[in-house]
Amino acid sequence: MIIQKLKYFLKETLRNLWQYRIRNFFSITIICLSFLIFGVFLSLSNNLHYTAQQLSKSMMIIFFLEKNLPEDQRSLVEEKLKGSSLIETFQFISPEQALEEFQNNFPELRRIIENLRVNPFPSSFEATITEENISSSETLTFIQEMKEMKGVEDIQFNRDWVEKMQSLSRLAQAVGFFLGGILVLASFFIISSVIKLNVFARKEEIVILRFVGATNTFIRIPFLMEGTILGILGGLVSLLLIFFLIKFFPLYLGASLGVFNELINFRYLSLSQIIMLIAIGAFIGFSGSLSSLARFLKV
Amino acid sequence: MIIQKLKYFLKETLRNLWQYRIRNFFSITIICLSFLIFGVFLSLSNNLHYTAQQLSKSMMIIFFLEKNLPEDQRSLVEEKLKGSSLIETFQFISPEQALEEFQNNFPELRRIIENLRVNPFPSSFEATITEENISSSETLTFIQEMKEMKGVEDIQFNRDWVEKMQSLSRLAQAVGFFLGGILVLASFFIISSVIKLNVFARKEEIVILRFVGATNTFIRIPFLMEGTILGILGGLVSLLLIFFLIKFFPLYLGASLGVFNELINFRYLSLSQIIMLIAIGAFIGFSGSLSSLARFLKV
Amino acid sequence: MIELHHIWKQYQPPRWALSDVTFHVKRGDFYFITGPSGSGKTTLLKMILREIIPTQGQIIVDGKNVVRIHDHKIYKLRRTIGSVFQDFRLLFHKKVFENVAIVLRVIGVSRKEIRRRVFNALRIVNLHHKMWEYPSQLSYGEQQRLAIARAVVNNPKILLADEPTGNLDPELAFEIITLFKEINKQGATVIICTHDRDLIRHFGEKILFLYKGKLIRKEAL
Amino acid sequence: MIELHHIWKQYQPPRWALSDVTFHVKRGDFYFITGPSGSGKTTLLKMILREIIPTQGQIIVDGKNVVRIHDHKIYKLRRTIGSVFQDFRLLFHKKVFENVAIVLRVIGVSRKEIRRRVFNALRIVNLHHKMWEYPSQLSYGEQQRLAIARAVVNNPKILLADEPTGNLDPELAFEIITLFKEINKQGATVIICTHDRDLIRHFGEKILFLYKGKLIRKEAL
């Protein structure tokens, strides 16, 4: 009995999808494009997130050592760094390396370096901090401790840079929650509107079904299934489109972007995002149908 | 006669808009939201464009002068700079100013500066180049000429920086043409699809009008006007939404973003963009109606 | 079976579509309702199905007060009633077979049984050769017969027919009313609205005459 | 005025809806077409309006070969023909007045003239008191009368009516056919498809009898 009914509803749904294929084609187009917008946004935000992560990885503390520090004192500092759980990696930089690095990092200042007679750079340790501790207070107390250590002349803890990073991540979040929210909401409203228009266009059918003695559930099920399938199909097609876009966007740009290449090296959506997108499609299709059916189940 | 007909068509259009108000409400919602997406993109790209402009304005050439250059030789170099049409502004920088500026620009390197006994900076002229000449060959020949001048020791022409700027602007363009293109195309397809769905839902009406002897033009005009009006209304509502978004987005973020504040200080669309957006709405509504009418004007 | 007590119906303020209509239709009755165009026949039938609600008055169908049934319980009422309306109410995106079968599907009849019964119903109205076409491919009279097949397929306890022969030739019309008569003999209560004097003359036992919303004559020929 | 030459029409391969139908209707003729349900009456009328195209054969209306008219020129043909179809073809989102007026609007009649003529047409079919309602607020017979009013409002040269009295009581049916007769007397050519034997008996001069797509009798009573 139940299996027979289920089979009927499934057949019915597929038949209706085919019967109203022109309308459904346009509906799926609209749904798919809305999801495309949503998906492009997701992908962009993935990217931003990734880039922000990469950038914060390079967050560094530089421990400048006193000039001509004896070997044993240097290894004491090294021990201390090795022992701390806050420090992810660290590296000794000799004055010669420091000079070279400076020249590489700031080619604009090459002239100035050439004017120097002596190497002004002290030797130092460059340490990176584990991500989760970047703005923790433990880091601050650790730095305080290190400062009081013998042999450590000064500590370069780039507060300014951290603040910039924090601003950036706040910006990313804001863009995410606000602009993204708008895009997402817009997509959802569009999808749900189109599903509603679909139901409206078939109100006669609903009236006739009630006329022949169908229960509301009997009437609803195919509509709900259709809405759900439209939502899912729209989602799937948009995923395909997004996939191709992400594949061909970098090709279109060429590899000529240099430093910014990383920024546009779009990552595809993660599996959970894909599932979410389809689930959202299904949900909007379902609830859109449900809510617009209500008004016709009265006569 | 013609005025009577025009009046009839206008009345007819308004009446239809009202008759199908539920359907039209959802259609306008869809159109408006699509335009919202389009508009948000436009506004973002306005912003990017503005920022890029601001950045390229600070594009600079530095002419390092020989140490202890006599006053008259310096003024010769100054004359030369003043005479060139490529140079927008220029400024003399004394060694002391250079040192200070360096300290401000690179607080990370503060330590190194402090280790110096003598001021390593020479005096220099900092010149900005008019925007349109930034990557012209004239600029290169001018720099070549300046290099051979007596008293000019070296020229800092930041090729690297220009390249970065060019990459950035290429990125902006790419994002504009590609991602933007997708969003815009998607919006347009959505709008045109919804207009088509509207016409499909009323195919009976078209058949009956032909049945009573209406010319195709007579049938088309109200549909075209309705499509156009829907497009325009959608555009107008979306402009209103965009306006509020732009007004309240910064408030939502607060002023705490520091350096990035400029980046999110969204500018509203320019008048020409507003007109364009509405014209596009009208056009899509018009052409969407027109193309979907064709198939029904046969029976 | 069907009782109408002082039914008044007003669609729009000045005019009354029905005024103070009272009659009883007993189980197994075969009634004709007639009256000029716009006299309220369709309104009456729609009320029995609870498609519209009387402005005033009570309707009892099969012991239940129709006006008080909840929206989501009406299907129970409608399943006991087979009806043909003037506008046929066909599902134009479904084939002829499916249009009839839907009545049985909603009550969960088995597939084999559905095929058998639908075929029979379509054969009676002489449409079985068009079983797999769409209603839009039928002539108007064929559409009317389809609506009739749908109304009778489930052996309803009550059969309401609104001008069921308006688009049929006299021979077919006679056949259809004969069919209704047979169904009536098997125990169903039948109400037919019609303008066709020949039919009433030939089959009419009990006739209700409506004029401008008023029941002006009850006849038993 | 209307000539059909060896018309064949096949909707779907095995069956022929019309086979080898040939007849001439002269200017000022008043014809009835009758025949059982599904015999091809509506198909015939639709062809005269060029809503469907014969599989084979030629149709000449008012001296023009209907089959050869371009899609965007058909309106000229249809403006000379008033027609009532079985499905009425009303504009449900327009008021009764507007449904009739549309025929005059498309040919650009002045507003005053429209009001006058539409009111007259509606008065003839006794619907003038429902002028400002929507077709969905009319009874079925009233909708049919509305379709009739629309067909006659522009004094057409040709009047085609497909079962125009199927939902009307006999008195009204007589009135309507009398109206058609009057229009015919003023010079219009009239073709009416009907199942109503009484009407044919009373008004019929020239009768075409269709059976399964074949013209089996041409009678002049």
Ligand SMILES: Nc1ncnc2c1ncn2[C@@H]1O[C@H](COP(=O)(O)OP(=O)(O)OP(=O)(O)O)[C@@H](O)[C@H]1O
């Ligand atoms: N669009 C269509 N597609 C397929 N077959 C059709 C179509 N329209 C009509 N037919 C078939 O053609 C035949 C003639 O149809 P037509 O509508 O002309 O009959 P009719 O004489 O008007 O009948 P009625 O009195 O029932 O209206 C019928 O058998 C019908 O099923």
Ligand SMILES: Nc1ncnc2c1ncn2[C@@H]1O[C@H](COP(=O)(O)OP(=O)(O)OP(=O)(O)O)[C@@H](O)[C@H]1O
């Ligand atoms: N939905 C409605 N809104 C307003 N008035 C209506 C509505 N339906 C019917 N009426 C009016 O109520 C009256 C009775 O209508 P009803 O359909 O019951 O008549 P009927 O007897 O079935 O006529 P017919 O034989 O022409 O079908 C008519 O005057 C009609 O105009």
Ligand SMILES: [Mg+2]
């Ligand atoms: Mg009625």
Ligand SMILES: [Mg+2]
């Ligand atoms: Mg017919």
